[in-house]
Amino acid sequence: MSENINLPAIRQQVTELVLAGSPEHAEDAINETAEKFGDLAVVEVLNTLEPHVASLHLSAFDGGKMSLATLLIPPKAWAESLAYFAATWDEDWIEDEPEVLAESLFAHIHGVVFGTDDEERRAELLNEALATDWGTTAFAVLFSTAAEEIIEIANDIHNLGAHRSGRTTSDHDVIPLVLEIARTNEEAWDRVLFEIFPDWKPGENELHTRSEDDGDDHEDEEEREHEYAIGRTTKELLLRLRKQVPSKSSGPAKTGGRPSLGEDIFS
Amino acid sequence: MNITSYTARAPQLVQALEALAQRADNQDSASTLFHELSGITVLVAKKFTNDRTADGMHDAFHLTVGCISLGISQAGIADSNEAKLSFLLQHGAEYVFQMGFRHIKELSALPYAAYVSDFDNDAFIQQRNLKAIFLEICNADPVSVWTGDAVYQNELLDRKRNRKIIDCAKWLRKNNSNGLVKDSELDANAAISIAVIFAVSGDGCIVARTGQRELENLIARARETRPDVEVNWNDFLKKIPPEFQPILRERMEELRGTIVKKIFSKTKIKTVLTELQDHYAGSEQDIDYS
Structure with a gap:
């Protein structure tokens, strides 16, 4: 060897x-x-x-x-690396150009997940990534860019099951990813949905996008909060992802070059 | 002599760091030292204080400063800040800490008192004693004065003396004229006192353990025959290995004017016996009266 x-x-x-x-x-x-x-x-x-x-x-x-x-x-290494994807984003950037950041995140995740034809590897990549909090948030960011479609497909998946769903009225780029997740790991799909719609209570309220047109109509909105679960915006999710970046890895390599004694200092 | 000038000073580690601050190109050394000191502090907190609370980390920090300072202070280097710094940088903080900790361990292994007990070999007790002495000596506040090195020196002398006294008592027990004394506990000072007191009679016996009856006989015979104490003690010393003679001589000085005088005086035997029991023979006098 x-x-x-x-x-x-x-x-x-x-x-x-x-x-x-x-x-x-x-x-x-x-x-x-x-x-x-x-x-x-x-x-x-x-x-x-x-x-x-x-x-x-x-x-x-x-x-x-x-x-x-x-x-x-390797899927696990990728899942770990995802935590650092948002490391270079600053808050102004998130405030000004959330779409650009979400787009780059999408390109990255899509590239890795669909870069392979191997079904097993794809499933493993999704499983590993969605087993982490930051991975779940990262996927939520992608789906929040197409909230309408996500609600449509989420309802389809809920009603018909993941394997019989597939068509939406407008085929957005993220839909294949949604189906891939829902078919691989239904629990993970639910987790992503809850990450986008934290107030969602299945069976009690309905998923709903934040509508910008009637934002001033507070009375109306308040009334609807009981019926609808309003989703987080892309911007909110990007901020959440940014906050999950580990502040420091195990530490910089020692510059002194002297190997540490560790517990032996007590020997 | 001005004692304060020796004791009232900052921990050696702080002195070394003061020298580092004077150096022109100190960035690399400072950064390396910083990492080493932080690492040590975490290890100390995990082992001795508590690495999950701010207080625990703070205490560990002081212990780290003290232990490294002890390592520097006992290394026999010149008493200048620059020399201390060179020593620290040459060996690295971890190794200097290890040196300091080894001094603490060495000290902890020496007897705290001239007494052997069943607990001495208990791992839990040993660990507890080690921790106690570590906390006592190495607690150094970097912005204050530290006397741990002096405390260490004194404590080391004390304990080495205890070790010697115990060794001497063990020798006496082993060479006891009535046969080896078997007891896992040993009050070394009492055994030595008994040996010295019985040596006044000049019968050539070595006595490391006694009972009340033997003491009664000793007093009665001494008062009757009036032996020459100094001659008998000198004969007794000739049987003792040279390394233990100073201890016995010292004890003789101590007893000559006190209990030995009383043995030969007209003081009531009962009074003398009580004093012997209370202040000299202690637990090396058998309780049974036979």
Whole structure:
């Protein structure tokens, strides 16, 4: 297993390139690793990357550009890295351009989930991501951009079951993702729905979008709050996602170079 | 001599940090030290105080400062801030802390009193004693003065002396003329006093354990035959290994003018016996009267 010896070095190289702002070169290193040692070696490298580094790298390859990392990152590592996706957003940005941020998040998630044809891998990616709070919030952000469609499909899924639903009046980009989740893991789908509509009580009230037209009509709105569960806005959800970014990872690597004694200081 | 100038000063770690502040290019060293000190504080809190409360962290912080200061103070380096800093940077805070903690452990392993008890080997008691002495000596507030190093020195001398007294008493027990004294508990000072008191008779016996009857006989015989105490004590000392002789000599000085004088005086035997029991023989005198 001589190739295994190289993995920490490759991981270090990728980490340094990513942190230096050179995802293309990091990608080159990953491609080279794949050619020399095979895909499993890449999987191993991606698995040991620090989640914020993985996140930084993946976010550089959204949409048009494809990355080997997108295809090969282990589901768990991806779920961890999602926590850091919102790290670079500041609040003004969220306030001014929520659509742009939601769009980039969508490109990223869509790219990773549908980058693979392997049904099992896709299911695992969704399961791992939705097993975390930030993952659930991230998906909620995507769906909040198409609230009307989400309500329509949510009702369909509720009435007909996930496997018989599929058509909405306007086929929005997020619908395939919704169906993928609902068919893979129904509980996760419910969690995402509750993340968007925290006041939703199934059977008691109905999902409803926040309507901007009659925003002044307070009396009317108050009355409707009993009948309808009003969803969170994309902006609110983006803020929630931003707040879930871990403030610090396990800590920066020691610069002193002296290995720590740990508990041995008492020996 | 001005004692305060020696004791009233900041913990050694703070002195070293003052030297660091004077250095021009100190960023890297400061940052490394900061990380090391933070790490140590967390470990100390987990082990000794409480890493989940602010108070626990605060106490651990003071213990960290004190323990590292103790390590520096006992390393035998020049008494200048710069020398202390060089030592700290050369070895790293963790190793210096380890040195300090080893001093504490060494101290904790020495007997607190000249007494051996069943509890000495109990792991729980040992851990409790270690913690107690660690908290006592290493609690150093960085913005205040610290005397833990002096306390450590005094305590070390005291305990080393206790160790010696116990070793001496054990030797006496082992060489007891009536055979080895078997008892898991030992009041070392009492055993030594008994040996010294019985040595006045000059019969060549080593006595580390006694009963009331033996003491009665000793007093009666002493008053009758009036032996030469100094000659007999000198003969007795010749049988003792040289390392224990100073302890016995010291005890002789102590007893010559007090209880030994009373043994030879006209004081009532009952009074002398009571005093022997209360102040000298203690738990090394058997309770049974036979």
